[in-house]
Amino acid sequence: MKVGIVGIGHGKFGNRSDATVQELAFEPFKEAIEDANNLRREDIDSLIVGSVPEYHMQRSLPGVVAEYVGINPKSTWLTEAACGSGSAAIRTAYMSIKSGMHDIVAVIGVQKMRELSTEEILALMGRVGDVQWESIFGTTFPGYYALYANRHMHEFGTTKEQMALVAVKNHYYGSMNPYAFFQKEVTKERVLGSEDVAFPVNVFDCCANADGAACVIMTNEKLAKKFNDTPVWFEGLGSASAQMSLLRRPNLVEIPSAVEAAKQAYKQANVEPSNISVADVHDCFTIAEIMAYENLGFCEKGKGGKFIEEKQSYIGGKNPVNVDGGLKAKGHPVGATGVSMTTEIVKQLRGEAGKRQVSGADIGLTHNVGGIGQYTFVHILRR
Amino acid sequence: MKVGIVGIGHGKFGNRSDATVQELAFEPFKEAIEDANNLRREDIDSLIVGSVPEYHMQRSLPGVVAEYVGINPKSTWLTEAACGSGSAAIRTAYMSIKSGMHDIVAVIGVQKMRELSTEEILALMGRVGDVQWESIFGTTFPGYYALYANRHMHEFGTTKEQMALVAVKNHYYGSMNPYAFFQKEVTKERVLGSEDVAFPVNVFDCCANADGAACVIMTNEKLAKKFNDTPVWFEGLGSASAQMSLLRRPNLVEIPSAVEAAKQAYKQANVEPSNISVADVHDCFTIAEIMAYENLGFCEKGKGGKFIEEKQSYIGGKNPVNVDGGLKAKGHPVGATGVSMTTEIVKQLRGEAGKRQVSGADIGLTHNVGGIGQYTFVHILRR
Numbered sequence: 144m145k146v147g148i149v150g151i152g153h154g155k156f157g158n159r160s161d162a163t164v165q166e167l168a169f170e171p172f173k174e175a176i177e178d179a180n181n182l183r184r185e186d187i188d189s190l191i192v193g194s195v196p197e198y199h200m201q202r203s204l205p206g207v208v209a210e211y212v213g214i215n216p217k218s219t220w221l222t223e224a225a226c227g228s229g230s231a232a233i234r235t236a237y238m239s240i241k242s243g244m245h246d247i248v249a250v251i252g253v254q255k256m257r258e259l260s261t262e263e264i265l266a267l268m269g270r271v272g273d274v275q276w277e278s279i280f281g282t283t284f285p286g287y288y289a290l291y292a293n294r295h296m297h298e299f300g301t302t303k304e305q306m307a308l309v310a311v312k313n314h315y316y317g318s319m320n321p322y323a324f325f326q327k328e329v330t331k332e333r334v335l336g337s338e339d340v341a342f343p344v345n346v347f348d349c350c351a352n353a354d355g356a357a358c359v360i361m362t363n364e365k366l367a368k369k370f371n372d373t374p375v376w377f378e379g380l381g382s383a384s385a386q387m388s389l390l391r392r393p394n395l396v397e398i399p400s401a402v403e404a405a406k407q408a409y410k411q412a413n414v415e416p417s418n419i420s421v422a423d424v425h426d427c428f429t430i431a432e433i434m435a436y437e438n439l440g441f442c443e444k445g446k447g448g449k450f451i452e453e454k455q456s457y458i459g460g461k462n463p464v465n466v467d468g469g470l471k472a473k474g475h476p477v478g479a480t481g482v483s484m485t486t487e488i489v490k491q492l493r494g495e496a497g498k499r500q501v502s503g504a505d506i507g508l509t510h511n512v513g514g515i516g517q518y519t520f521v522h523i524l525r526r
Numbered sequence: 527m528k529v530g531i532v533g534i535g536h537g538k539f540g541n542r543s544d545a546t547v548q549e550l551a552f553e554p555f556k557e558a559i560e561d562a563n564n565l566r567r568e569d570i571d572s573l574i575v576g577s578v579p580e581y582h583m584q585r586s587l588p589g590v591v592a593e594y595v596g597i598n599p600k601s602t603w604l605t606e607a608a609c610g611s612g613s614a615a616i617r618t619a620y621m622s623i624k625s626g627m628h629d630i631v632a633v634i635g636v637q638k639m640r641e642l643s644t645e646e647i648l649a650l651m652g653r654v655g656d657v658q659w660e661s662i663f664g665t666t667f668p669g670y671y672a673l674y675a676n677r678h679m680h681e682f683g684t685t686k687e688q689m690a691l692v693a694v695k696n697h698y699y700g701s702m703n704p705y706a707f708f709q710k711e712v713t714k715e716r717v718l719g720s721e722d723v724a725f726p727v728n729v730f731d732c733c734a735n736a737d738g739a740a741c742v743i744m745t746n747e748k749l750a751k752k753f754n755d756t757p758v759w760f761e762g763l764g765s766a767s768a769q770m771s772l773l774r775r776p777n778l779v780e781i782p783s784a785v786e787a788a789k790q791a792y793k794q795a796n797v798e799p800s801n802i803s804v805a806d807v808h809d810c811f812t813i814a815e816i817m818a819y820e821n822l823g824f825c826e827k828g829k830g831g832k833f834i835e836e837k838q839s840y841i842g843g844k845n846p847v848n849v850d851g852g853l854k855a856k857g858h859p860v861g862a863t864g865v866s867m868t869t870e871i872v873k874q875l876r877g878e879a880g881k882r883q884v885s886g887a888d889i890g891l892t893h894n895v896g897g898i899g900q901y902t903f904v905h906i907l908r909r
Contacts, residue, residue, distance in 0.1 A: 220610070
C-alpha cells in the first residue's frame with residue numbers, strides 16, 4: 144500500500160512576532176486542507192507535530208496546536224530529532240498510514256525562534272552537540288560546521304569561493320520564493336566580505352534562525368485520489384544515526400548518517416542519484432550543501448566544490464538543489480524545515496513551482512540533517 | 527501481523543545523581559537485551575526515545591543515547607507528549623513494526639529531573655498547561671489537579687479520605703518494588719496530615735519528580751519466538767487528545783482523552799474492562815487514579831472513590847491497579863513512565879511479578895496521560 148501526499152501548506156518564514164506558535168501552525172494547516180480537495184478537517188485521523196520544544200515558552204506543543212487547529216479528540220504527539228524533527232514527523236506519519244493504524248494524517252512542522260536573543264540561541268544550539276565532552280568546551284553550531292569545512296578544504300582543496308557560490312545560488316532562487324525569509328540575491332563578493340563567524344564560515348555561509356511552519360497531509364493509496372488528482376508518492380525513506388560526538392566520527396568530511404539514509408532511500412525507491420530531478424538538501428551552512436552533494440551521490444566525494452562551481456546544482460544542471468532557496472534563503476525554523484522541503488518537492492513534482500520549476504521533474508528528494516549529523520532523514524518522492 | 531514485547535528492562539527510579547542521562551538510558555537497555563534471549567545489539571533496527579527534552583542540559587537526546595548504547599547507524603528519534611512521551615514512543619515502535627519498516631525496535635523512556643530546583647520544575651510544569659490563557663495566571667500542576675479534585679468532590683461526594691487511600695495502596699505495593707523511589711508504606715493519617723499543596727491536594731497526594739529509565743524491545747510475530755518463549759502481545763492501542771485549556775473542556779470530572787483512548791483500545795482488543803487482570807494507570811495525583819478507574823470503565827462515573835474504599839483496585843479486587851506502586855511510589859520520570867508501566871504489565875503477564883503477582887493475569891492495560899489530559903495513550907497487552 145503506497146502512501147502519498149494530498150495537501151500542502153507553507154507559511155511565511157522569518158520574523159513572525161505577529162503570531163503565536165499555534166497561530167503559525169494554523170496557517171499552513173488551513174492551506175493544506177484547502178489544497179486537498181474535499182477534505183474536511185474531521186477526516187483527519189491524527190496529527191504529528193515536528194518541533195524542537197526547547198525554543199518555546201509554550202510546552203506540550205501538540206496539545207495547544209491540536210486544540211487551536213481543531214482536531215481534538217484525534218491522536219497527536221511530537222517528534223524531535225533536532226533540525227530533522229520535521230522529517231521524523233513525516234516518517235512517523237508514513238508508518239502510521241502504512242501500518243493501517245491511521246488513514247489520513249496531518250504533519251505540521253513548526254518553530255518559533257526569533258523571540259530568543261542570539262546568546263540564548265547560541266547556548267541552546269551548542270547543547271545539541273555532546274554536552275559532556277564537547278559543548279562544555281565552547282563548541283557552537285558554526286564552530287562544528289567550521290570543523291567540517293576546514294577538513295574538507297584540507298583534504299579536497301575546497302575553497303571559500305566555492306562555499307560562497309552555494310549562498311549565491313540559494314539566494315538567487317530564494318529571491319523567487321515568496322515564503323523565504325530573504326528574497327534578495329547576493330553576490331559572491333558580498334558573501335566573502337561578510338563578517339567572520341568561525342573560520343572559514345562567514346555570516347553569509349550560515350542560515351538564519353527563523354519562525355515558520357509548513358504542513359503536509361498524507362494518506363493511503365485507496366483514499367488519495369479522492370482528495371487530489373495528482374498525489375505525490377513516497378517511494379523510499381531512509382533514516383540513520385551517527386555518533387553525536389565528532390571526536391568519535393571516522394572522519395570530518397562527510398555526514399555518515401546521510402550516506403546511510405541515502406543508501407536506504409535509493410534502495411527502497413530503486414533509483415539512482417542521477418534519476419533525481421530535484422532535491423531539497425540541508426544547507427544549514429554552505430559547506431553542508433557541498434557535503435550533501437557528495438553524500439547523496441550527486442558527485443564523487445571531494446568534488447562538491449566543483450559541482451557548485453560548474454553550476455550542476457542549478458536548474459539545467461545535473462541535480463538541481465534547493466531551488467526554493469534552501470535553509471540559506473528561506474531561514475531555518477528547525478522543526479518546520481523538513482516539512483518545508485517536502486512541500487517544495489511536491490510543488491515541483493506537480494509542476495506548480497512557477498519560475499523555479501524544474502521542467503519535467505518526476506522524482507524528488509529531501510535530505511534533512513539533525514544537529515551536527517547525528518540524524519539524517521532522506522525521502523524520495525515521485526509524482 | 528502481531529507485535530510483541532520480547533525484552534524488558536527497568537532502572538532504579540529516584541535521585542540518580544550517580545548517572546548522566548545516557549547512563550540512565552543504558553541500564554534498562556542492557557537489561558532488556560539480556561532479557562531477550564539470543565538478541566544481539568546489532569539486531570536492533572531502530573531506537574525510539576520517549577522523553578521530555580526541556581528538563582535536560584543535554585539536548586538532542588536520541589543522539590547521545592544512540593551513541594552511548596551503541597546502535598549507530600540505526601534510525602532514531604524522540605517522541606514527546608508530556609508525561610505520555612514513553613507511550614508515544616511505544617506506539618511509534620508498534621507502527622514501525624506493523625508497517626514493515628522495522629523488525630526489531632528498542633524503546634527507551636528516560637528522564638532526569640532531580641538536578642533542577644523545585645522552582646525550576648514548577649515553572650516548567652506550569653507551562654505544560656496553556657501559557658496564553660492559563661499558566662500565565664499562575665496555574666501549576668497540583669493546581670490543575672486540585673481543580674479536578676474539587677469538582678469531583680462537589681459532584682460525586684468524593685472525599686479526601688478516599689484520595690488518601692489511593693496513596694496508601696500505591697505505597698503498600700511500592701514497598702515491594704525494588705525499583706521504586708519510595709519503598710515504605712504510609713498510613714491514611716500520614717497522607718491526610720501531610721502539607722497542603724493546593725486544596726484538596728496534599729503533598730502525599732502528589733507523585734514525585736524522579737530520575738529514571740525503562741526499556742522494552744519489540745518485534746513482530748515471526749521473530750518473537752526466537753527471542754522469548756513468552757512474548758507479550760499488543761492487542762489494542764488507543765491514542766486521543768483533548769483540549770489543552772481546561773476552560774474549554776466540557777467538564778472537570780473526567781479526562782476526555784482517556785475515555786476516548788480506552789474506547790479505541792478496548793475495541794481493537796475486543797475486550798471489556800472486566801477482562802483486564804491488571805492495570806497500570808497514571809496516578810500523578812491521587813484524584814487522577816480515581817478518575818482513571820472511571821474513565822477506563824472499571825467502575826461507573828462518580829464511583830471511583832468508592833472503588834478504592836472497597837479495595838477493588840487491590841490484588842483480589844475487581845481490577846488490580848498500580849500494584850507496582852504507580853507513579854505515586856515509583857516516582858515519575860516523565861518520559862520513562864509509560865515504558866515503566868509497560869514493563870510491569872509484561873512482568874505480570876509472564877507471571878514474574880513475585881510478591882506483587884496477580885495470579886493468572888492474562889490481559890493487562892497501561893493508561894498513560896500526558897500533561898493535564900491533553901493526551902492519553904491506552905495499551906492492552908495479552909500473554
